[in-house]
Amino acid sequence: xxxxxxxxxxxxxxxxxxxxxxxxxxxxxxxxxxxxxxxxxxxxxxxxxxxxxxxxxxxxxxxxxxxxxxxxxxxxxxxxxxxxxxxxxxxxxxxxxxxxxxxxxxxxxxxxxxxxxxxxxxxxxxxxxxxxxxxxxxxxxxxxxxxxxxxxxxxxxxxxxxxxxxxxxxxxxxxxxxxxxxxxxxxxxxxxxxxxxxxxxxxxxxxxxxxxxxxxxxxxxxxxxxxxxxxxxxxxxxxxxxxxxxxxxxxxxxxxxxxxxxxxxxxxxxxxxxxxxxxxxxxxxxxxxxxxxxxxxxxxxxxxxxxxxxxxxxxxxxxxxxxxxxxxxxxxxxxxxxxxxxxxxxxxxxxxxxxxxxxxxxxxxxxxxxx
Numbered sequence: 001x002x003x004x005x006x007x008x009x010x011x012x013x014x015x016x017x018x019x020x021x022x023x024x025x026x027x028x029x030x031x032x033x034x035x036x037x038x039x040x041x042x043x044x045x046x047x048x049x050x051x052x053x054x055x056x057x058x059x060x061x062x063x064x065x066x067x068x069x070x071x072x073x074x075x076x077x078x079x080x081x082x083x084x085x086x087x088x089x090x091x092x093x094x095x096x097x098x099x100x101x102x103x104x105x106x107x108x109x110x111x112x113x114x115x116x117x118x119x120x121x122x123x124x125x126x127x128x129x130x131x132x133x134x135x136x137x138x139x140x141x142x143x144x145x146x147x148x149x150x151x152x153x154x155x156x157x158x159x160x161x162x163x164x165x166x167x168x169x170x171x172x173x174x175x176x177x178x179x180x181x182x183x184x185x186x187x188x189x190x191x192x193x194x195x196x197x198x199x200x201x202x203x204x205x206x207x208x209x210x211x212x213x214x215x216x217x218x219x220x221x222x223x224x225x226x227x228x229x230x231x232x233x234x235x236x237x238x239x240x241x242x243x244x245x246x247x248x249x250x251x252x253x254x255x256x257x258x259x260x261x262x263x264x265x266x267x268x269x270x271x272x273x274x275x276x277x278x279x280x281x282x283x284x285x286x287x288x289x290x291x292x293x294x295x296x297x298x299x300x301x302x303x304x305x306x307x308x309x310x311x312x313x314x315x316x317x318x319x320x321x322x323x324x325x326x327x328x329x330x331x332x333x334x335x336x337x338x339x340x341x342x343x344x345x346x347x348x349x350x351x352x353x354x355x356x357x358x359x360x361x362x363x364x365x366x367x368x369x370x371x
Contacts (some may be wrong), residue, residue, distance in 0.1 A: 020170055025057050041281035077110040079137040080326070083128050084167075085145075087120040087245060090298040091272040091318050092143075096097065098322025099141065106330070113326075120202040120245045121145035122211060129153045132162070139163040139329045141216055141322075146213045147171035163332055165341070168318070169216035169326040177332055178341035184216045184315035187347045188223030188270065193350075194312055195266040196232035198291045206238040206257060206279055210245045220270040235350065237249045240262060243273060251276035258284050265290055272296040272316075297350055305355050315348040315358065 001191050007130050026033045031050065035300065039054040046054075082099055084092050096115065103113045116132075118124030122145035130153050132140060140162055144150050147170070154174040158353055164176040169184075195205055207224060209217040228235055241257060243250035254277045257264070265288055269277050273296045281287040288309040294301060297315050304310045328341035350358055 003027075006102075025054060025061075028057060053264065076137075077112055079112045079114075079135070080329060081114050081116060081132050081135065081137045081140045083116045083118070083125065083140060083142040084147045085123075085125070085143065086117045088272045091168070091296055091316065095318040095322040098319040098324075099326045100322075102323045102326035102330075111330070112338060121214060122149075122245075126150060126153060129157065132347055133157060133160065136160060137162060138333050139165060141165050141167050141325050141329060142170040143168045144174075144215070145211060147174065147215060148213070150174070151307045163329060165329045165332070166326060167321055168316075169214050172203075172215070172305070177338075178328065178343070179322055180328055180341065180343045181216065181345070182321065183344040184219035185223035186226075187295070187314050187316070188220035188268070189227040189272070190314060190347065190349060191220075191268040192224045193231055194229035195268065195291055196228065196235065196292055198311060199232070199235055201264050202236075202240055203265040204262050205235045205268070206241065206264040207268045207270055208241045208243060208250065208254065208274075210243055210271040210273060212240065212242055217270060224268055224270070235266065243271065243277075245271065245273050245275040247273065251280050254280035255284075258286065267292045269294045272298070275300055278310075287370050297362065298360060300363070302359055304353065305350065305352055308352060311351075313350045315350050317345050317348065320345060 022033055026036045029036075029055075035046055035050060036054055038044070039051050040058065041327045064225055080103075084096060086092070097145060097273055100112070103111060114137075116128050121143070125142070125145055126149060129142065129150065131139070133153075133156060138161075140157065142164065144154075144166055151174045154171060154176060158164055158175040162279065164174070166176050166179045166181070168181050170179045172179075183194075199205070204274065205228070208222055209221060212218050212221065228237055237258075241255055242255045250273055258280065267277075267281075269292070272295050272328060278287060278292070278294075278300075281292070287304070288307070290308050294313040295316065296313050296318065297313055301310060301313055305313060324345070325342055328343060332338060332341060348358075
């Protein structure tokens with residue numbers, strides 16, 4: 001905040017550019033282009049006062065370096081591998097589309113992107129990452145299913161110079177360079193708060209997740225449980241159900257939950273693998289009677305939200321996650337001063353009332369979010 005104030009007070013003529021590059025910053029502050037360049041590339045020879053002014057204005061206008069020019073100076077190809085699961089397609093297909101859109105925008109740059117798929121979270125990812133050791137690519141975008149299992153290969157890839165960027169979930173104990181994901185804890189907290197408003201009498205609620213070894217799923221549960229305890233002590237949380245991202249397992253586990261002695265009146269499905277859960281609820285005549293909060297948005301959910309059978313869905317913005325992940329990794333690879341990108345996107349709450357804002361482009365997998 002201090003840097004922004006210094007920049008604005010030094011500009012009494014109100015000639016601050018709304019957007020621009022090094023030339024515009026230099027012109028607005030009345031200093032040389034060389035001085036601005038030294039500040040933005042962390043080179044010596046600039047006073048602290050001038051540095052504060054430059055950095056403040058750069059932040060204010062959202063300055064981004066010309067990556068194409070930087071890549072041209074390097075005069076080499078940038079090779080990036082994308083290692084993601086095939087399931088759940090509702091989430092990972094738009095995430096891949098976001099990566100492709102960002103890659104297509106790298107005009108004037110020699111960037112090669114290869115996509116690698118494994119069946120589902122935690123099954124086949126280790127083998128695909130190990131196979132990338134021989135490729136010696138510059139960077140890898142991946143979603144860690146079980147971070148402990150993947151930590152050793154992440155360390156080996158990093159040791160040979162490959163920048164590892166997590167997307168959608170994290171491996172914080174590894175040497176990954178950063179993370180791009182929806183804020184998982186907040187997603188769980190939002191689900192708990194929504195159920196707290198709808199269920200005012202003493203009852204039970206349950207969560208159905210994928211794998212609690214996946215940090216994203218564990219953080220959602222942590223946010224859900226903590227917020228439920230704080231805002232709705234009258235709601236008792238049943239033990240979490242792990243579907244292991246297998247549709248048949250999700251269906252079976254849901255049926256067991258519904259036929260148990262303690263039946264929940266609220267259900268938070270914290271994975272996009274919600275269709276088999278909803279199928280079980282429909283077959284038991286409980287869809288629309290139990291308050292249900294799902295994750296993400298796809299065509300099958302639309303009529304259920306429209307008719308009130310689903311209270312809300314928490315959209316993790318997969319297209320944006322993929323796009324930002326690619327841009328962040330490319331920036332990291334090209335910038336002289338390496339900064340670890342740690343980007344957590346705010347999840348969108350989709351109700352029946354705002355559903356049309358998201359469904360008008362739902363079939364356009366290349367940009368389902370209108371980004």
